[in-house]
Amino acid sequence: MSQEKVALVTGVSSGIGRAIAGLLSRHGFRVFGTARGNGGAKRALENVELVHVDVRNEESVDSCVRTVLDRAGRIDALVNNAGYTLIGSLEETTIEEAKQLFDTNFFGVLRMTQAVLRFMRDQRSGRIVNIGSLVGFVPAPYQGIYCASKHALEGYSESLDHEVRQFGIHVSIIEPGFTRTNIAQNSQIAGRPLQVYADGRNRVLEAVSQNIAKGGTPLVVAEVVLDALTSQSPRSRYPVGPEVKFVSRLRKFAPSSLFDRGLRRQLALLIIFATKSFAAERFACAEYFAATPAGQKKAEAGVKGTLIFDQYSKKVEFLNPKGTPAFSINYDEIHAMQYEKTNQPRYVAAVVISPAFLLTRSKKHYLTIEYNDPSGEAHSVIVRLNKKNARAAVATATAQTSKSVEQIEEK
Numbered sequence: 001m002s003q004e005k006v007a008l009v010t011g012v013s014s015g016i017g018r019a020i021a022g023l024l025s026r027h028g029f030r031v032f033g034t035a036r037g038n039g040g041a042k043r044a045l046e047n048v049e050l051v052h053v054d055v056r057n058e059e060s061v062d063s064c065v066r067t068v069l070d071r072a073g074r075i076d077a078l079v080n081n082a083g084y085t086l087i088g089s090l091e092e093t094t095i096e097e098a099k100q101l102f103d104t105n106f107f108g109v110l111r112m113t114q115a116v117l118r119f120m121r122d123q124r125s126g127r128i129v130n131i132g133s134l135v136g137f138v139p140a141p142y143q144g145i146y147c148a149s150k151h152a153l154e155g156y157s158e159s160l161d162h163e164v165r166q167f168g169i170h171v172s173i174i175e176p177g178f179t180r181t182n183i184a185q186n187s188q189i190a191g192r193p194l195q196v197y198a199d200g201r202n203r204v205l206e207a208v209s210q211n212i213a214k215g216g217t218p219l220v221v222a223e224v225v226l227d228a229l230t231s232q233s234p235r236s237r238y239p240v241g242p243e244v245k246f247v248s249r250l251r252k253f254a255p256s257s258l259f260d261r262g263l264r265r266q267l268a269l270l271i272i273f274a275t276k277s278f279a280a281e282r283f284a285c286a287e288y289f290a291a292t293p294a295g296q297k298k299a300e301a302g303v304k305g306t307l308i309f310d311q312y313s314k315k316v317e318f319l320n321p322k323g324t325p326a327f328s329i330n331y332d333e334i335h336a337m338q339y340e341k342t343n344q345p346r347y348v349a350a351v352v353i354s355p356a357f358l359l360t361r362s363k364k365h366y367l368t369i370e371y372n373d374p375s376g377e378a379h380s381v382i383v384r385l386n387k388k389n390a391r392a393a394v395a396t397a398t399a400q401t402s403k404s405v406e407q408i409e410e411k
């Protein structure tokens, strides 16, 4: 029997699977890669033998494994990579859509694994590597079913590893973060859209697309897979890259409220956190200057007023000292809300556009609200909150249009 290591990788038509198949073949593996179509993978992966499989179908899986065994006589490594994502809130997702996703991402892995295990046991050796995800250990709002399938894979992989170690077989799960592939284009959209989730869903979709575009290359994931397949003592989990390792540690050791807030910020959901946590609170303003579309700079200089987060009207309201409304911002028009500690002086325009600047001026507490007025013009409001007396907090609000920020900077 040939001593050449034989690897079977699912889903090599694109992305991470394709990078894994290419790297393994360059490192001396005889690689069988699965694809449902035939076009792209054949052209791009000359040293990879293509085998048809649909991981949702047991007969297809058995036939794929038989083909590899007939041709190569053994399977040393199975890489379960095939998968896709489903976008939509959990209420918008039908049970059928959820079952279909699990059929590929989770039961597909079970089918492939069960089909090779018997032969690996006979060989008294084998490596199984499952492609999990960062969202296998953190929540993924608006991709909840995908997230659940990757969480399931975590428990499955680790349990299986304990069961098959006695046969010389090791199981590892790889946890990539955002990776530049076609996963977003290949994703499915939940079929029962509800308007109430549209804003959150769109925010998350935008944030995920941006993060994927800025993500690591599939080769980075492939290198970790190679490590797991060739290491003398493979680990059960491989977070990929410094960011995922950091999040993994944060998940274990950081207070859950801190982790929760970081996640929402990353996904542009902070606004919901902020409006909920401030809802119905009233902050007395020592002094504020109202924003107007015309960029009015000091509409009410020196006036004491009140700031209200009103969950019912879904507005942030600024009242003048007599209690009458001065101006308000609709929650829907707010696209960022950042609460930071700082001793930032009033009228420093830079802080309006640089929340990081706020962090460097730690002491007092500022809330920055970025919003569009009904005409679509962008504004930022900074509200200074005095936490010492939360019930009758003193705040200063400064409002400037984007245009007047630039004008101030020019001066």
Ligand SMILES: NC(=O)c1ccc[n+]([C@@H]2O[C@H](COP(=O)([O-])OP(=O)(O)OC[C@H]3O[C@@H](n4cnc5c(N)ncnc54)[C@H](OP(=O)(O)O)[C@@H]3O)[C@@H](O)[C@H]2O)c1
Pocket (backbone or CB within 6 Å): 010, 011, 012, 013, 014, 015, 016, 017, 034, 035, 036, 037, 053, 054, 055, 056, 081, 082, 083, 084, 104, 108, 131, 132, 133, 134, 175, 176, 177, 178, 179, 180, 181, 182, 183, 186, 212, 215
């Ligand atoms: N990209 C990321 O940011 C990221 C992050 C963490 C984890 N991951 C995971 O990495 C894996 C690969 O994803 P990717 O980013 O490379 O996405 P991709 O470019 O869309 O590739 C997905 C692959 O899975 C295959 N596939 C889907 N359904 C299948 C089925 N029923 N049977 C057989 N093959 C099937 C596809 O083959 P067809 O051409 O036949 O459809 C394709 O080759 C997935 O498990 C994904 O969850 C990705």
